[in-house]
Amino acid sequence: MTDVLIVGGGIMGLWAAVKAVRAGLFVHLVERERIGAGASGGLVGALMPHMPDRWNPKKQFQFEALASLEAEIAPLEAETGLSAGYRRSGRIMPLGKPHLRTIALRHEQEAVTNWHQSGSTFLWNVQDSPDVIGWPAAEACEHGVVLDTLAARVFPRSFLNLLKTWLERQHDIIVEEGTGVDRLELGCGRATLSDGRVITFDHCILANGVDLFKTTDCVTTSGLATPPLGVPVKGQAALLDAGIDPALPVVFQDGLYIIPHEGGRVAIGSTSEDKFDEPLSTDAQLDVLIERARAFAPCLRDAPVIQRWAGLRPKAIGRDPIAGRHPDHKSLHLLGGGFKISFGIAHRLAEAVIDRISGKAAALPPSFELAHHFALRR
Ligand SMILES: Cc1cc2nc3c(=O)[nH]c(=O)nc-3n(C[C@H](O)[C@H](O)[C@H](O)COP(=O)(O)OP(=O)(O)OC[C@H]3O[C@@H](n4cnc5c(N)ncnc54)[C@H](O)[C@@H]3O)c2cc1C
Incomplete structure (x- = not known):
């Protein structure tokens, strides 16, 4: 039994894994193709702040995330020797x-x-x-x-490689590439993988990029399918x-x-x-x-x-990222929809999701919460 099953090895899934391991949770990250196969494996890596006008909780969250990222990256670089x-x-x-x-x-x-x-x-x-x-x-x-x-900026592929390498050196984690999650049964905490294996979990974080919006067994099980969230x-x-x-x-x-x-x-x-x-x-x-x-x-x-x-x-409807627990399925958490700003905020979004899984209070801008996204979808 794994504490946290993470579906997807992009910037969101990798940060979720880092934060979960640091929180003392046992993690199983499953990536259908390879780390960085999705949007995160690109070339750009701009870490662009919102405008400093019309301040709101979303801008505050992004400001704090951008201000803190350098200090988050530094120890990972020191421990791996990578940049x-x-x-x-x-x-x-x-x-x-x-x-x-x-x-x-x-x-x-x-x-x-x-x-x-x-x-x-x-x-x-x-x-x-x-x-x-x-x-x-x-x-x-x-x-x-x-x-x-x-x-600021990062080089996306180097950043993913840094996170992946750090994770591979930890004890309480399995990182699997080339295997997808085909089906989730949330009531009993079971996931069926593309190679037929079944694994059990306490919590599942869907960080599967644009597939978060698709009608698959994963999302139909969780009631997210129609109309899509992004x-x-x-x-x-x-x-x-x-x-x-x-x-x-x-x-x-x-x-x-x-x-x-x-x-x-x-x-x-x-x-x-x-x-x-x-x-x-x-x-x-x-x-x-x-x-x-x-x-x-x-x-x-x-x-x-x-x-x-x-x-x-x-890109989530309304453009804001999606982070947090599903209101009807307490073991399911979503992390994604970051559109053009994911690289600057993923560490803070992941931290909030893992804090909540660990029973700690964690504030997120109201427009990031699932209830807000569901309301926009109607
Ligand atoms: C051209 C371009 C330029 C960009 N420039 C910037 C930029 O400058 N700054 C910035 O912050 N953002 C930028 N972005 C956006 C950013 O890349 C994305 O917002 C971010 O990478 C999304 O990360 P993610 O982890 O949510 O999704 P992804 O990186 O897409 O990761 C999802 C992963 O889930 C896997 N997966 C899907 N389904 C399953 C399954 N069933 N089982 C297992 N695994 C599964 C996929 O294979 C994929 O690897 C850019 C995007 C593009 C395309």
């Missing part, structure tokens, strides 16, 4: 129109209040030009730039060998991310496609994005593309 590719490199956003500067100056003041908490101070600075000429190109920055010091949104990204300074800030504008990673590589993301025929292949939309990035950052003009990638992001 997550984490750096708080900040984010630069060009201001191409005068009204954008007016709004940005307002946000600058809002950040003074909302991004200054419990000894952590982060800035939303409006500047006339970027600190590094050409990052981004002057034509894009006619009305200045915003430089925020809260944003939808998959396809995203495409590319990795360039640019030889640039990895400390440069992330460039962001209108859905375009340009992320300098260690080793001088640069990730470019991402398309957001509600309709698609081929979920995992790249096409001309990615070429358009790459050209846009090269125009924004001339130093990327001749950088060769070394990888192209596409994946399906789990």
Whole structure:
């Protein structure tokens, strides 16, 4: 009998496993393909804060998560000798129109209040030009730039490898790849795996990415099936060998991310496609994005593309992540739907779910709770 069965080896499932092991629980993590086979195995890894205006519990939760992530990663890196590719490199956003500067100056003041908490101070600075000429190109920055010091980045595949390696060195856990959970019987705590084995559990955490929204035996058993709690949104990204300074800030504008990673590589993301025929292949939309990035950052003009990638992001209805216990099935917990912000908050979401399993109180923003998502679905 396992204390916690975790379905899915993406960023959500892996953090749930780390937190569960640390809480002294016996964990069985089952991944249908391989760790990182889903959306988490990508190239981008931006850790982008919400705007500092109109503060609410969701923004507070994300702020605390982003502020704490570095300290969460450091001991895992020290224990494994591996790197997550984490750096708080900040984010630069060009201001191409005068009204954008007016709004940005307002946000600058809002950040003074909302991004200054419990000894952590982060800035939303409006500047006339970027600190590094050409990052981004002057034509894009006619009305200045915003430089925020809260944003950071990780390299997703390195981060997953770090978490996986740490977990494999622990005693109270089984990590299985190449085996799916085909069926859950929640009343008796039984899971049937794709190879026919049956395992028993006290608690099950569904962290199965876009499959959380599918009609499968798993979800029909839990009464989650129709209509679904969210939808998959396809995203495409590319990795360039640019030889640039990895400390440069992330460039962001209108859905375009340009992320300098260690080793001088640069990730470019991402398309957001509600309709698609081929979920995992790249096409001309990615070429358009790459050209846009090269125009924004001339130093990327001749950088060769070394990888192209596409994946399906789990986007919950209403866009907020889903975390918590199912109201009708006390042994079932959901963790997912993080859309574009999962990497910055997964550790805190997982902690809350594991705390509740361990009988501790754990606050989550009301809009993350299952009851809220069920209400939106109706
Ligand atoms: C192009 C692109 C760019 C992105 N950029 C960013 C970014 O910059 N920053 C950010 O924070 N987020 C970003 N995201 C979003 C982020 O990648 C996702 O929100 C996140 O990875 C979701 O993690 P997850 O663990 O919920 O799901 P996944 O990573 O999809 O993991 C779910 C896992 O469950 C497994 N599984 C499914 N069903 C079963 C079953 N029955 N049994 C066992 N295993 C099962 C799957 O094989 C999969 O490995 C991006 C996504 C895309 C596509």
